[in-house]
Amino acid sequence: MKKSFLFLLSLVILFVAGCSSSASSEEGSGEDKDTITIAWLPNESGADLTEARDAIGKVIEEKTGKKVEHQTTTDYIVAIEAVANGNADMAFLGAQGYIEAKNKNDKVEPLVVPTGASGTLEDAVYYSWLAVEKGNIDEYKDGEAFAIDNIQGKKFSFVSNSSTSGFKVPSTGIVEYFSQKDDFKDLTAEDLLEGGDDKFFSEVLYGGSHQGSAVNLLSGKADVAAFCDTCVNNYVELAEGDVNRPGAVYKVKADAAEPFNTVVGKEFQLISVTPVLNAPFVINTENISEELQAQLKEIMTSDEITNNEKVFVPEDSEFSGLFKKTADERLVEVEDKWFDPIRELSK
Structure with a gap:
């Protein structure tokens, strides 16, 4: 009897284990998911971009028959963790955010990335800015050229230490520049994380988003701020100089939405x-089956997305969208190795 009982018990355990394994496999395959959750960084989580997010979601819903839910965030780490741990199936992250998510879970993969005006990856870039208030510009000039020597000792605003253009790129540039000077030859990016009397910066702030970092500057909380062009383009306009060139002056629009409405x-x-490097849409392949991955890739690179004026906004439009349409911009497939130049910044 005892042997029979143990035999039956072992069969039950094997059966339960098999069901559990099957259920786990099905859950990870993405085949039976009725909902696709997309996580967004704080930069793209504002109310002014609701229609742009919904436009992408609507096309995905129509083509896949699945419901799309948008997970907006107020913290970079929340969006990165969401796609890494599977609470989100997709995410729109910066290159550094993608790398951090992949480091946490190798099943996170890039899906597509917006191109440049050529419609290819050759010019798929945006720009990381260091900016100061217009009236203080003379402090940051060496003759007619612009210089960053005097940012040392100032109040500085980053976006987040998980931001590519709002921390990783500018901090690397600052370290490379100042480490050539004897007084700062041992400077590291970690030395820029906090301010103080004995630190490189007198105070370090984090905007939480590119918009927040820019407002830190314009509200007088910071003397110098790092943020990118694409995340503030909906709120500012070129007042003097050439686009994306040192010396260019930008002015906050009269009808700027939050948070710029306080610094019009x-x-x-x-x-x-x-x-x-441009920011990718990424997926968690544990949540998304291969069939759905292929379907999403086809959807995101389709003419329907490319020609959607709420996603790729015409230059003369006042609509607040995700991307500008100046020529042949679109979303294209991208591989992990394309982001290696950003990985190199951490070495």
Whole structure:
């Protein structure tokens, strides 16, 4: 009897284990998911971009028959963790955010990335800015050229230490520049994370988003701020100089949405401009089956998305969209190795 009982018990355990394994496999395959959850960084989580997010979601819903839910965030880490741990199936992350998510879970893969005006990856870049208030520009000039020597000792605003253009790229550039000077030859990016009397910066702030970092500058909380062009383009307009060039002056639009509505009319000037690899849409392949992955890739690179004026906004439009349409911009397939230049910044 005892042997029979143990035999039956072992069969039950094997059966339960098999069901559990099957259920786990099905859950990870994405085949039976009725909902696709897309996580967005704080930069793209504002109310002014609701229609743009919904436009992408609507096309995905129509083509897949699945419901799309948008997970907006107020913290970079929340969006990164969401796609890494599977609470989100897709996410729109910066290159650095993608790398951090993949480091947490190798099943996170890039899906597509917006191109440049050529419609290819050759010019798929945006720009990381270091900016100061217009009236203070003389402190950051060496003759007619712009220089960052005097940012040391100032109040500085980053976006988030998980931001590509709002931390990783500018901090690397600052370290490379100042480490050539004897007084700062041992400077590291970690030395820029906090301010203080014995630190490189007197105070370090984090905007939480590119918009927040820009407002830190324009509200007087910071002397210098790092943020990118694409995340503030909906709120500012070129007032002087050339687009994305040191010396260019930008002015906050009269009808700017939050958080720029508190600094309408304020002007800032660029002292440094650095190109950065465009941000990808990524997926968690544990949640999304291969069939659905292929379907999503086809959807995101389709003419329906490319020609959607709420996703790729015409230059003369006042609509707040995700991407500008100046020529042949679209979303194209991208591989992990394309982001290696950003990985190199951490070495």
